Each structure stands twice: as C-alpha cells, then as structure tokens.
Amino acid sequence: MEMIAKKNNLEGAQMLEINFGPQHPSTHGVFRMNVFLEGEKICALKPVMGYLHRNHELIAENLTYAATMAYTDRLDYFNSMANNFGYALAAEKLAGIEVPERAAYIRVIMGELARIVNHVMLIGFLLNDLGAFFTPTLYAFREREKILNLFEEVSGSRMMGNYFRFGGVKRDLTDGNLAAIQRIVSRFPAFLDEFEALLTKNEILCMRCQNVGVLPAALAVNAGITGPVLRASGVNYDIRKVDGYGLYDRFRFQIPVGQKGDVYDRYYVRILEMRESLKILEQALEQIPQGEILNKKTLPVLKMPRNFKPAVGEAYGRIESPKGELGYYLVSDGTPQPWRYHVRAPSLINLTVLEDMCLGQKVADAIIILGSIDIVLGETDR
Amino acid sequence: MKLPIETVQKELEARMPDVKLRKVRDSLLIENALDLRRVAAFLKESPEFRLDYLSSVTGADYLAYLESVYHFYSVEKKQGPVVLRVRVPKTEPKIPSLAPVYRSAELQEREAYDMFGIIFEGHPDLRRLFMWESFEGYPLRKDYEQEDTEILEAADIAWLDAHRIAVPNEMKEKARELQAAGKRAVAQRPEKPRPA
Numbered sequence: 001m002e003m004i005a006k007k008n009n010l011e012g013a014q015m016l017e018i019n020f021g022p023q024h025p026s027t028h029g030v031f032r033m034n035v036f037l038e039g040e041k042i043c044a045l046k047p048v049m050g051y052l053h054r055n056h057e058l059i060a061e062n063l064t065y066a067a068t069m070a071y072t073d074r075l076d077y078f079n080s081m082a083n084n085f086g087y088a089l090a091a092e093k094l095a096g097i098e099v100p101e102r103a104a105y106i107r108v109i110m111g112e113l114a115r116i117v118n119h120v121m122l123i124g125f126l127l128n129d130l131g132a133f134f135t136p137t138l139y140a141f142r143e144r145e146k147i148l149n150l151f152e153e154v155s156g157s158r159m160m161g162n163y164f165r166f167g168g169v170k171r172d173l174t175d176g177n178l179a180a181i182q183r184i185v186s187r188f189p190a191f192l193d194e195f196e197a198l199l200t201k202n203e204i205l206c207m208r209c210q211n212v213g214v215l216p217a218a219l220a221v222n223a224g225i226t227g228p229v230l231r232a233s234g235v236n237y238d239i240r241k242v243d244g245y246g247l248y249d250r251f252r253f254q255i256p257v258g259q260k261g262d263v264y265d266r267y268y269v270r271i272l273e274m275r276e277s278l279k280i281l282e283q284a285l286e287q288i289p290q291g292e293i294l295n296k297k298t299l300p301v302l303k304m305p306r307n308f309k310p311a312v313g314e315a316y317g318r319i320e321s322p323k324g325e326l327g328y329y330l331v332s333d334g335t336p337q338p339w340r341y342h343v344r345a346p347s348l349i350n351l352t353v354l355e356d357m358c359l360g361q362k363v364a365d366a367i368i369i370l371g372s373i374d375i376v377l378g379e380t381d382r
Numbered sequence: 383m384k385l386p387i388e389t390v391q392k393e394l395e396a397r398m399p400d401v402k403l404r405k406v407r408d409s410l411l412i413e414n415a416l417d418l419r420r421v422a423a424f425l426k427e428s429p430e431f432r433l434d435y436l437s438s439v440t441g442a443d444y445l446a447y448l449e450s451v452y453h454f455y456s457v458e459k460k461q462g463p464v465v466l467r468v469r470v471p472k473t474e475p476k477i478p479s480l481a482p483v484y485r486s487a488e489l490q491e492r493e494a495y496d497m498f499g500i501i502f503e504g505h506p507d508l509r510r511l512f513m514w515e516s517f518e519g520y521p522l523r524k525d526y527e528q529e530d531t532e533i534l535e536a537a538d539i540a541w542l543d544a545h546r547i548a549v550p551n552e553m554k555e556k557a558r559e560l561q562a563a564g565k566r567a568v569a570q571r572p573e574k575p576r577p578a
Contacts, residue, residue, distance in 0.1 A: 053512040061522075221457050222434065222486070223485035223488075224435060225486075237460070242460050314407060327453070329451070342440040352485055353485070
C-alpha cells in the first residue's frame with residue numbers, strides 16, 4: 001500500500017513494478033520477487049514464496065522416522081547427503097544412538113563431497129547469471145558428474161541418495177570407491193586452479209561483483225544468516241568447528257572469511273571452502289578405519305521402522321550444510337511417528353536480507369545477489 | 383560450547399524476579415507470554431550470554447495449547463543452545479513478536495503464523511508465507527482437515543461445465559449431495575489425533 005502511495009506521489013519519475021518469476025531463469029526455481037524500480041534503481045523488493053510448497057513437515061509427521069529419510073533428499077536436491085546427515089543427527093540425538101567410527105568417517109566424506117558439488121555448481125550458475133553463458137556451468141557440470149557417479153555407485157542414485165541410516169550408513173565403501181574418491185580429491189585442485197585462473201582475477205567478474213550487495217556483519221548475525229554468506233561478511237562461525245558434530249573436531253582445516261561481504265567475497269569464500277573440504281577429505285581418507293558401518297545394538301530396532309519409538313522428548317540437530325545451518329527439530333510422543341518435525345531451512349532464512357542487500361542497486365545486480373545467496377526452492381518452500 | 387540451562391535460569395531469576403520461569407526438559411518455559419520479548423532482549427545484551435543469534439523459531443500443536451519454541455545461540459561467544467518456549471491457548475494464540483529484536487524471526491514467524499495460526503503481535507508484516515492469502519485453516523494443527531481431491535464440489539463442477547469439460551454423472555450427484563448438506567469435501571482422517 002505504502003509503495004503504491006509513494007508511486008503516485010513521485011514527481012518527474014515514475015515508479016515501475018516488475019515481477020520476477022515464478023517462471024524466470026534467474027530465480028533458480030519457482031521463486032518470485034516483486035521489485036519496485038525508480039529508473040534502474042531498486043527501491044523495494046518483496047520476496048514471494050510457496051510455489052513449491054508441499055508441506056514436507058506434515059508429510060513427515062504422518063510417516064515413521066525412518067521413512068522420512070528419503071523425503072529429506074528432496075529438500076535441497078543438490079546435496080541430499082547433507083540433508084540426510086542433519087536428519088540422522090537429530091534422530092540419533094533423540095533416541096541416543098551411537099555411530100560406529102567407520103560410518104562416521106564415511107559420513108564426513110559424503111558431507112564434504114556434497115559441499116564440493118554444491119559450491120562448484122553454485123559458482124557455475126552465478127557466472128551464468130553474470131552473463132557468462134553456460135561455459136563455466138559446463139566446466140562445473142563436468143567435475144560434478146565425477147562425484148555424482150561416485151554417489152551413484154555408493155548409494156544407488158545420483159542425486160536422491162537416501163544413504164544415511166540412524167546409527168550409520170546404508171552401504172559400506174569398497175576399496176574401489178575409496179580409490180575413486182582419492183582420484184577425485186587429487187585431481188580436483190588442478191580443476192580449481194584452472195577455474196580460478198579464468199575467473200578470480202577476471203576484470204569483468206571483479207567489476208560486476210565487487211562492492212555489490214554488501215552485507216554488514218552485524219546485520220548478518222542479527223538476521224540469522226548462516227553459511228558462506230555469513231562468513232563472507234567477516235564472521236568466523238562454522239558449525240563444524242563450533243559444535244564439532246560427527247568427527248569434525250578431529251580434522252585440521254581453516255575457516256575462510258571474507259572482508260567486505262559483497263558478491264565477490266561470497267564467490268571467493270566458496271572457492272576457498274572447496275579447498276578446505278579437499279583437505280578434510282584427504283585426512284579422512286588417510287585415517288578411515290575398518291569396522292562396522294551400522295550400530296549393531298540398535299539394528300533390530302532399525303530394521304523394523306515401526307519399532308523405532310524414541311522416548312518422549314525433543315531434539316534439535318544442526319549441521320553446517322553447504323548453504324548454511326540446516327537444523328531439524330524433532331518432538332517425540334513415544335509413538336513410531338514424530339509429533340512435531342520441523343526443518344530450519346538455510347535457504348529460506350538467508351532470504352531475510354535480500355531486500356537490504358538489493359536496495360539502491362541495479363536490476364541486473366539483484367539477480368547476481370540472489371544467485372550469490374544460493375537458494376534451492378525445494379528447501380525454501382518445503 | 384554447551385550452555386547449561388540452569389545457569390541461564392539462575393541469572394534470569396536474579397535479574398528479572400517478576401518473570402515466572404519453569405524448566406521443561408532442557409528448556410525454559412516462560413509462563414506469561416508477554417515477558418518473552420523482555421527476556422530475549424536481556425539475553426541478547428547480557429555480556430555473560432550474548433545470545434545474538436536466533437537460530438530457529440517454530441510452533442507446535444499440543445491439542446490443549448499452542449507452543450512456540452525458540453533456539454538461541456551466541457555467535458560471539460560460540461555457545462548455546464538456549465531454548466525458550468511460550469504456551470498460549472488455542473482460543474487466543476497471541477505471542478509478542480521477536481522480529482523487532484531479531485530480524486531472523488521475520489520469515490520464521492510468518493511461517494509459524496501460516497502453519498499454526500499463532501499471531502505474533504508487533505511483527506512488521508504478518509502475512510501467510512507459503513499458502514495463498516485466501517486459504518482457510520492452519521495445515522499443521524492436529525485438527526486440520528485436508529480437502530479431498532477425489533471429490534468435486536458444486537463450484538468446481540460449474541467451472542468445468544463452463545469450460546466444456548465433461549464430468550461423470552456420479553461426481554455431479556455427489557457434488558449436489560454435498561451442497562444440499564452444506565458440507566465441504568473433506569478427506570477422511572485415518573484416526574483420531576494421538577495424545578501428546
């Protein structure tokens with residue numbers, strides 16, 4: 001209402017209302033932005049969600065705990081492994097299940113591979129938004145396919161892995177799989193160097209991305225922004241370090257932090273994060289022990305999904321997913337189905353500051369700002 | 383770093399003796415919902431806790447009452463979580479909004495309003511987030527009845543007829559019956575809601 005009043009009061013210039021989406025290639029799905037423009041400057045932006053809403057939470061409340069695992073794949077369909085990880089963590093916290101060491105290592109390996117897939121694709125799509133039409137994306141696709149082939153070998157599906165189980169993982173990694181991961185890890189830096197040689201100091205990329213969509217650190221923390229977007233603003237907060245869930249406290253790795261919090265920092269933090277992920281993978285491959293992949297004590301319970309009845313209580317499990325803090329809130333009433341199941345989706349909450357970042361910028365910048373936040377609509381809308 | 387809930391409770395009781403608190407599992411229940419914003423603002427500013435990051439806001443339906451759950455962490459001190467909860471009756475589900483204190487509550491409170499019908503007072507823009515504006519009911523409440531997609535209602539039949547789409551006679555009869563009885567086409571629920 002306020003906007004319309006302002007629109008009519010404007011002298012000399014006319015305010016233009018543009019509707020991006022839900023069918024627009026730059027919105028990465030079915031996201032809609034209501035943009036108000038003065039000339040080419042953005043003076044208001046309202047996000048509209050819900051086009052992919054399927055009430056994931058209600059579906060899960062009507063299923064057994066174990067059955068929901070396959071549904072979590074569909075949240076952030078770019079990295080199903082990370083979604084599985086978070087859900088398994090929350091359910092294990094609720095029921096007090098321990099994870100054998102080998103399984104924990106496999107989880108870390110899968111989580112980090114998923115992070116690499118996510119970041120490399122994000123950079124590809126971001127460049128697409130910048131106008132580098134599909135060449136970087138196809139370079140990224142080529143590398144991603146190597147990792148997805150491995151996911152397929154291990155879990156049976158390229159993208160919808162459904163690989164994690166409460167108390168372990170579905171299937172063991174063979175020596176062949178480990179060798180394949182080793183090959184990916186040893187060859188990936190060369191690709192990253194090539195990618196960076198083309199992009200990082202590229203004049204066009206620098207001019208388009210630097211000082212665009214700046215997010216101050218104080219606002220980022222207050223608005224609950226997490227993941228690479230938060231770290232690009234200069235806040236050193238990574239749940240892998242803070243909580244040390246899984247086995248992350250055993251590995252040596254740095255947390256890359258940006259300085260300004262503009263689109264360029266968000267791009268570069270992700271490149272650096274991939275390099276850190278490779279370090280974690282190398283250490284994990286070196287240390288991974290032989291042993292069980294599923295907790296034997298809880299196996300009888302896990303084999304029959306309706307026997308899995310956690311005691312009355314609640315748990316909040318959170319992980320550092322490639323997009324930010326992915327949290328699962330579970331409330332058990334002692335039956336095989338959760339009483340309440342909630343997903344704290346980073347893709348949704350990171351959109352809180354979209355308007356703040358876009359104000360005063362050009363329309364073309366709004367698209368790369370949205371691209372640099374990295375949303376997936378399966379998770380935003382749930 | 384874990385932050386024991388007892389420490390938070392002790393500090394709050396010392397600083398705000400008029401706020402009634404009760405420990406529920408690993409969280410603090412604020413008995414009077416109106417105190418919520420004061421408590422949150424105190425936890426955010428207090429140098430000991432510095433809970434500057436509100437991670438998750440969500441509702442839950444416990445049949446007798448609605449609940450709103452808040453997970454706080456501290457980015458500065460790297461500690462948490464501190465879980466606060468507030469309970470309100472279903473007849474008057476009003477909770478003060480935390481959006482003026484924490485921006486991260488903006489979208490999450492809209493989601494809780496959309497799904498549970500909890501009204502967050504003082505929220506700058508409380509609209510439905512996922513469902514459309516004219517949608518009736520709150521889907522995650524336990525007494526929510528889903529529409530039956532197999533049964534057409536009279537209005538649907540009229541629309542289909544107007545667009546010259548053939549509808550089987552059985553469906554038309556069913557629609558007429560529903561209209562005569564003044565009922566909505568509601569999917570059959572498998573069982574009664576489970577007790578909390």
